[in-house]
Every structure is written in C-alpha cells, then in structure tokens.
Amino acid sequence: MKPRTIVEKIWDSHVVAEKPGAPALLYIDLHLTHEVTSPQAFSTLRERGLKVRRPDLTIATMDHSTPTTSRDLPMLDTVGKAQLDQMEKNCKDFGIRLYDLKTTKQGIVHVIGPEQGLTQPGMTIVCGDSHTATHGAFGALAFGIGTSQVGHVFATQCLLQTPSKSYAIRVEGALKRGVSAKDIILAVIARIGIGGGTGTVFEYQGSTIRSLSMEERMTICNMSIEGGARAGLVAPDDTTYQYISGREFAPKGADWDAALARWKQLPTDQGAQYAKELTLDAATLEPMVTFGTNPGMGIPISGAIPDPASVSDPIEKSDLIKALKYMDLEPGKQLKGHKIDVVFVGSCTNSRISDLRAAASVMKGRKVSPSVRMLVVPGSMQVKKQAEAEGLDKIFREAGADFREAGCSMCLAMNGDQLEPGEYSVSTSNRNFEGRQGKGGRTFLASPLTAAASAVTGVVTDVRTLL
Amino acid sequence: MKFEKIESEIAVLPIDNIDTDQIIPARYLKSISKDGLGEGLFRDWRRNADGTPKSDFVLNQPQAEGVEILVTGDNFGCGSSREHAPWALVQNGIRAVISTSFADIFKGNALKNQLLPVVVPADAHAELLKSPWAVVKIDLAAQTVTLPSGRVVEFPIDAFSKTCLVEGVDELGYMLQQDSAITAFEAKRVGSVNTLR
Ligand code: SF4
Numbered sequence: 001m002k003p004r005t006i007v008e009k010i011w012d013s014h015v016v017a018e019k020p021g022a023p024a025l026l027y028i029d030l031h032l033t034h035e036v037t038s039p040q041a042f043s044t045l046r047e048r049g050l051k052v053r054r055p056d057l058t059i060a061t062m063d064h065s066t067p068t069t070s071r072d073l074p075m076l077d078t079v080g081k082a083q084l085d086q087m088e089k090n091c092k093d094f095g096i097r098l099y100d101l102k103t104t105k106q107g108i109v110h111v112i113g114p115e116q117g118l119t120q121p122g123m124t125i126v127c128g129d130s131h132t133a134t135h136g137a138f139g140a141l142a143f144g145i146g147t148s149q150v151g152h153v154f155a156t157q158c159l160l161q162t163p164s165k166s167y168a169i170r171v172e173g174a175l176k177r178g179v180s181a182k183d184i185i186l187a188v189i190a191r192i193g194i195g196g197g198t199g200t201v202f203e204y205q206g207s208t209i210r211s212l213s214m215e216e217r218m219t220i221c222n223m224s225i226e227g228g229a230r231a232g233l234v235a236p237d238d239t240t241y242q243y244i245s246g247r248e249f250a251p252k253g254a255d256w257d258a259a260l261a262r263w264k265q266l267p268t269d270q271g272a273q274y275a276k277e278l279t280l281d282a283a284t285l286e287p288m289v290t291f292g293t294n295p296g297m298g299i300p301i302s303g304a305i306p307d308p309a310s311v312s313d314p315i316e317k318s319d320l321i322k323a324l325k326y327m328d329l330e331p332g333k334q335l336k337g338h339k340i341d342v343v344f345v346g347s348c349t350n351s352r353i354s355d356l357r358a359a360a361s362v363m364k365g366r367k368v369s370p371s372v373r374m375l376v377v378p379g380s381m382q383v384k385k386q387a388e389a390e391g392l393d394k395i396f397r398e399a400g401a402d403f404r405e406a407g408c409s410m411c412l413a414m415n416g417d418q419l420e421p422g423e424y425s426v427s428t429s430n431r432n433f434e435g436r437q438g439k440g441g442r443t444f445l446a447s448p449l450t451a452a453a454s455a456v457t458g459v460v461t462d463v464r465t466l467l
Numbered sequence: 468m469k470f471e472k473i474e475s476e477i478a479v480l481p482i483d484n485i486d487t488d489q490i491i492p493a494r495y496l497k498s499i500s501k502d503g504l505g506e507g508l509f510r511d512w513r514r515n516a517d518g519t520p521k522s523d524f525v526l527n528q529p530q531a532e533g534v535e536i537l538v539t540g541d542n543f544g545c546g547s548s549r550e551h552a553p554w555a556l557v558q559n560g561i562r563a564v565i566s567t568s569f570a571d572i573f574k575g576n577a578l579k580n581q582l583l584p585v586v587v588p589a590d591a592h593a594e595l596l597k598s599p600w601a602v603v604k605i606d607l608a609a610q611t612v613t614l615p616s617g618r619v620v621e622f623p624i625d626a627f628s629k630t631c632l633v634e635g636v637d638e639l640g641y642m643l644q645q646d647s648a649i650t651a652f653e654a655k656r657v658g659s660v661n662t663l664r
Binding site for chain 2: 050434
C-alpha cells in the first residue's frame with residue numbers, strides 16, 4: 001500500500017460516499033458548538049423540520065459572549081444575554097448536552113474538549129470556529145466551519161469536503177530558556193505569512209514538537225489558521241495517550257486497549273509525500289512579539305520593526321504603512337520598551353493551566369506596573385479551579401491582576417472585556433487584527449511569559465531579563 | 468436561487484489580507500438571525516466613531532451605489548470562520564469578490580451564500596486595481612471575467628460549487644438524499660467510533 005500521511009489515513013477512514021464531480025461526504029465524529037455561530041443553523045433545522053442527527057456526538061458550550069465577571073451577577077448586556085438564552089433553548093429543543101454558565105465544566109470550546117477527554121486521536125472534529133485546529137494536537141483532523149456547514153453537520157453528521165494537502169512543519173532541537181510554544185508558532189507564521197498554508201493541513205513534526213506537552217502542542221495547532229491552514233496536527237504518541245487516559249470521556253478497560261491499538265496506526269508512514277515542507281531550528285528562536293495588524297507581522301523581541309521603504313510589492317508596502325499607522329509605531333525601532341496599557345492572559349491559545357503557571361512564575365513576588373491593567377482569564381472553569389488549588393489566583397491578585405471566570409473575553413472583545421481606542425495590549429491570544437480587542441485597540445501578540453514580564457515592567461519586555 | 472451573469476462597475480479595495488474582523492466586527496455577531504448584518508459591513512473602516520461616514524472609504528463614494536463587484540488584495544477573508552462576513556457583503560448588494568486568493572473558510576462560506584469568489588491571474592488583477600468604477604462582466608457558466616480592456620480571462624471554480632450556484636442546487640438537500648449511505652457507515656463503525664457515552 002502507498003505510504004500515507006496521518007491526514008490521509010484519517011480522511012480515508014471517514015469517507016462515507018464519493019461521487020464523481022462532487023466533494024466526498026466526510027463523517028464527523030465530534031461536533032462542538034457555541035452561541036455565536038449556531039443560532040442561524042438551528043433556525044435552518046426548524047425551517048426545514050429537521051432534527052440533529054447525532055445529538056450524542058454534539059457538545060455545546062457558552063464562551064464568546066459570556067461575561068467573565070462573577071456568575072452570580074445579572075448579565076447586563078441584553079443582546080448577549082438573548083444569545084445565551086437562545087443557545088439554552090436550542091440545546092433543550094434538540095437534545096444537545098450544554099455546558100452552560102451554571103456548570104463546573106463551562107469554558108472555551110477548544111479548552112473543554114481536550115480537558116474532558118472528548119478530543120481523541122484519529123477523530124474528525126469540527127466547530128463553527130476557526131481555532132478548531134487546536135484539537136489537532138491529539139492527532140485529530142479538526143477544522144473550523146461556517147454556519148451553513150454547522151447546519152449540515154447537525155442534520156447529517158457529515159460535511160461535503162475535498163481533501164487538503166499536507167504541509168510538514170519540522171522544528172528540531174532544544175528551545176532556549178524563556179522561549180515557548182507560542183514563540184514557535186509566531187515564528188512559523190512570521191516566516192510563511194498568514195496565507196502561507198492556504199489549502200493545506202500542517203503536520204507539526206520534529207524533536208522539539210515531540211518534547212512538548214499536550215498543552216504546548218495545543219497552543220501551536222491552535223494558530224494553524226493564522227498561517228492560513230484550516231487544520232494542523234501532531235501525530236499521537238505516549239504524551240498524547242497519557243494525557244487522555246482517565247479523563248471523563250476517554251475509553252476505559254478493553255475499549256482503551258482497542259483505541260490505543262487503533263491510535264498507534266495513525267502516525268505518517270515512512271516515505272509519505274508532503275506538498276510543502278519547512279524546517280526551523282529551535283535553538284535560533286527567541287521570544288516573539290507581533291508589531292502589526294495581522295499575526296504574520298511578528299519579530300523576535302530583539303528585532304526591529306520593519307521599514308516599508310525596504311518592501312518592493314506596492315500593496316505589501318501600503319499594508320505595512322497602514323499597519324504601522326494604525327499601531328502608531330516607527331519603523332526601524334525596537335518594540336522592546338514600548339509602553340503598554342493592558343495585559344491579557346487568556347484565549348484558546350494560552351489559557352490552560354500550564355499557561356497560567358508560566359505567567360504566575362514571572363508574577364510571583366512582583367507587582368503589575370501601576371500604569372497597566374492586567375486580566376487573567378482561565379480557559380475553563382476546570383482550569384480556574386486547578387489554578388485556585390495551586391494558589392495561582394493569589395499570586396495574580398496579590399500582584400494586582402484581575403483573575404476572572406472562564407470565557408473568550410478580550411480575545412475578541414464581545415463580552416465587554418475590551419481595549420479602549422488607542423490602548424496598547426500585550427495579549428496571549430491569537431489575533432492582532434485592527435479592532436479585534438476593542439475598537440481602536442492595538443495588540444501585541446506574545447507568550448504568557450512575555451505577557452507577564454511586560455505586565456510587571458509596563459513596557460514590552462524580554463522575559464529572559466526577569467528569569 | 469440560480470446565479471445569473473453579473474455586469475457591474477467595480478469598487479476597488481487594494482488591501483491584502485482583509486480579515487473577517489474588518490469585514491464585520493465581532494460586536495455585530497450577537498444577533499441570532501441574519502437580519503441587519505449589512506449595517507456592520509466594514510463598519511470601522513466605513514464610519515467614524517460617531518457613526519458618520521468616512522468620506523474617503525471606497526463604499527462611501529457616490530459611484531458605489533449599486534455596485535455588485537468588489538476587487539480586493541490577496542488572501543481576502545482570512546481570520547475567523549464567521550459566515551456573517553458573506554452575509555454582510557450580500558446584504559450590501561455585493562455578488563462577487565475578485566482577488567488573487569481567498570482564505571479557505573471564507574471561500575466556502577461565500578459559495579454557500581450566492582457570493583462568488585473569483586480568483587484572477589496577477590496581470591488581470593493589476594488591471595482591475597488600476598480601473599476603479601470600470602465595468603466588468605462575470606459569466607459563471609463560462610467561468611470568465613471580461614476586464615475593462617475587453618480582455619477575457621478564465622477563473623477556476625470546483626465543478627460541484629458551480630453546479631450548485633448555476634442550477635440552484637440545495638447542498639443540504641443533496642446531503643440528506645445520501646441518508647442511507649450515512650446510516651450504513653454508522654452501522655459499520657459501531658464500536659470503533661468515539662462516542663460521548
Ligand atoms: S478564545 Fe478567541 S479565538 Fe478562541 S474561540 Fe474564543 S474568540 Fe475564538
């Protein structure tokens with residue numbers, strides 16, 4: 001048999017039907033859904049008198065519009081509240097399990113899936129959300145879909161799909177101190193550009209990736225979409241199996257043994273072909289930070305902001321000028337030392353327990369700069385509970401940071417947590433688009449370590465000076 | 468609904484990597500229907516903080532009235548999966564976007580909403596960028612764009628999406644017809660599928 005990539009293996013085992021001249025009908029093992037991209041899909045079901053075909057393979061949460069202030073307070077945003085109420089009604093009417101704000105399992109959709117053992121190797125996983133690639137860390141083919149497709153999966157548990165090509169991204173060697181998973185993925189995107197992976201699935205490989213924890217792998221897979229790929233994955237290994245074992249929805253007993261035997265068949269065969277390849281040397285990486293208005297506009301912390309004068313393509317040049325104008329930055333200067341107003345530690349990229357531990361390790365015994373407002377938003381209520389058990393909440397609070405309830409929060413600023421026009425933030429989230437964190441707000445993307453270090457000093461900081 | 472030929476002046480937005488947060492900011496995503504999303508289209512590029520229109524934005528020009536084709540830079544529609552982006556474009560009368568490339572999810576979402584993503588070669592794109600408000604024709608059945616100079620270039624589209632648009636095929640209906648194949652697939656995979664027990 002022809003050697004296959006992991007993506008081809010997962011694809012082959014999920015094709016329900018293939019007709020000439022049409023995309024394949026691909027079976028979906030797990031459908032995650034949230035309040036923002038599902039209401040119009042439920043409306044389609046109602047209009048057409050359809051049911052959710054497999055409510056047992058569907059899980060819903062509330063994360064995007066949800067407040068991160070105390071759950072006991074009434075929700076002031078009436079439009080956001082109506083969206084959450086509609087979600088509750090939709091889940092009730094269609095028999096879908098919902099982790100609402102009252103449960104201890106609520107959280108960002110891409111944090112709770114892995115946390116509960118729902119995300120497993122070899123699965124196809126979709127969600128009406130572009131960061132669904134996060135689940136690829138487990139060797140699953142996971143990708144974001146639009147609301148029409150959310151409706152398709154509700155009604156048929158399938159999607160019409162054409163196969164994607166595989167793009168091997170290899171990272172080899174040991175990371176230097178202060179350099180983390182977030183820096184790897186920001187470096188990859190800075191290298192290939194935000195459209196560099198269009199039409200492909202990233203397969204992250206190499207000794208560096210192998211040595212990362214599941215949480216770090218999730219950070220990397222999460223931002224595959226920022227490199228233009230709809231999905232990104234890491235072949236499963238012992239790290240993967242250990243993480244899953246014992247979680248609520250993980251297979252148990254004989255089912256576990258059978259699952260493990262299946263999962264071990266997944267890694268890419270020797271000799272399988274990749275459409276594109278890229279290799280990075282981990283030892284050359286520094287903490288990364290973005291300066292512009294898309295995630296590809298990133299530089300090493302010791303680097304300088306690029307000069308539009310050195311760009312020849314006219315649109316690229318005008319885009320860079322536009323970005324620097326929006327960010328009010330000068331070309332040729334370092335970003336290091338630039339004053340900031342807000343630090344946000346959170347989002348499906350960096351809100352898991354290991355991220356909070358990393359940030360807390362820098363904050364411990366230090367204070368948030370008086371000119372900075374710092375928000376720490378756990379990715380799930382489980383993460384919050386764990387952080388409290390470890391006393392991380394105290395470290396953040398004593399430093400003067402705000403430690404919140406779980407949700408997307410300032411990652412997309414739908415819930416009231418947002419930047420004021422003109423403010424600068426260092427954020428552990430994934431998008432620095434214009435206005436993403438609040439109209440007129442300016443975002444520097446970075447790792448939890450860099451974010452914490454910058455919170456303490458009040459300026460964009462090389463965390464290595466504080467370690 | 469069947470997709471007909473388009474003949475329209477073009478609005479030109481010569482910016483690469485226009486993300487869906489610009490096409491429609493997140494604060495417009497709290498709606499539980501599709502109604503009124505058109506208001507949010509390019510909101511922060513289109514209007515000042517007090518809601519007054521920015522006079523230099525392309526869609527605020529008097530010529531933009533009735534325009535059905537938008538020409539943009541590379542990698543249009545990157546970022547979030549929000550289908551609100553094509554909904555907002557369509558509600559503003561846009562029926563086709565011409566670029567050199569599109570982000571995958573946006574492209575898929577657009578095709579499901581009678582919004583045609585048209586990829587043209589770099590030289591044709593360059594001509595379009597230089598010809599704001601010129602008249603362009605798009606013939607989906609022939610897969611051609613007639614440029615302002617009269618030159619005709621072809622554009623790619625997968626056969627299935629084309630059929631769906633040209634003949635008005637309902638994708639969900641097409642999928643539902645394959646119910647027996649889905650049931651057979653599920654029967655075969657019992658025990659090997661990870662279910663939420
Ligand atoms: S945290 Fe941000 S990127 Fe992640 S799902 Fe929420 S809004 Fe999307």
